Amino acid sequence: MTRKLSALALGAALMASTALAATAASAQSVQQTPVSSTIQMIQTQPSLNLAASGEVRVAPDMATVTFGVVTEAPTAQAAMAQNAERMNAVSAALRRAGVAERDIQTSGLNLQAQYDYQENQPPKLRGYQASDRVTVRVMDLTKTGATVDAVVAAGVNQIDGVAFGLKDPSAAENEARRLAVKALQAKAQLYAEALGVQLGGIRSLNEGGGYTPQPPMPMYAMRAGAMAADSTPVSGGELSVKIDVTGVYDIDR
Template structure:
């Protein structure tokens, strides 16, 4: 994309840079949920499920400080709508976020946490370890892409690129590898290989033009 930069003889071009890398870690979002007829029973059974879950995570080498958790939440649970709506009990929920670099054991981890009492796996997100370095490489490629495009336009117009007069980071962000989801009914199916993680950067660069 090009546009006039407000200066006579100027040229502004947007460049995009992408870097693909194998993921080095995974973040698993899981939920413990217990529905019981009384609040006390819901809290007690949810607490037992959380204890089992913590034990499974420790056996997989995940220390307590590496597990983020929300507080236990209690809410009335209903089924149906309108006049057919009926009270089914008290739902006690706790959501956890688990980060692991042991990707080879990820499927076994998910199966084990479901067996321990995690009723839902809300998502599996893959990421890279050194995001900052890869992001810098994407930015360098974005500048190179902008320079290449600008050179094509300048050559076609019979002029040369002069000094850079403006530079703006467009914060293109990044696109992660596809996330994976698995339900509690029988565990995840198939291979959990995530493919590559892609980081993207965009920059808008303005040049003076030399006849």
């Protein structure tokens, strides 16, 4: 009886071991089964990325003149006093010429010691130089030459330059914008025709450029007391106002 029970127990153990092995093999088979995946490519709509410009040339209607008074004296106090006296006379001359106070701006004030140099000798103080720079806007372009003559007669002995500009550049900028967009549209249409495709709508539009005030240009060398009998001739010429645009157009196939 005892032998029979032992044989039964051994058979049960073998069956349990076989079942566990089959379960483990099945689990391993499940883990090793590859997972399928799908990658989708996103195709963007073709487009044209183009640039164009619009330029308008207009006559200036104002001028900016930069000038100065330079004085020298044995002492710093004397140099500054002489400079202030001349600048007061220049300010009075500007008012008589019709220049408004808001159009006069001090753009530089300087005081420097002046030395004489000789070989093998230490520098020797000669005195002091005071300079005062003023920037003036002349809102009536026809009075630019007369204004220059007036300040020279009042004591100005240096003229740095004159620049021409626009009081309100918005009209010229808007016209340049219209020309730039028109040129951009024409270029886009030309490319579409050359490619044999249909031009779609514009996706984006960016702007650059615009009116930039002109930097002062050297006018002429002016010596103290030098003045022509007639008003100094000043010609404004033309100014360029340019707008740059870039745009992205869709292409319909």
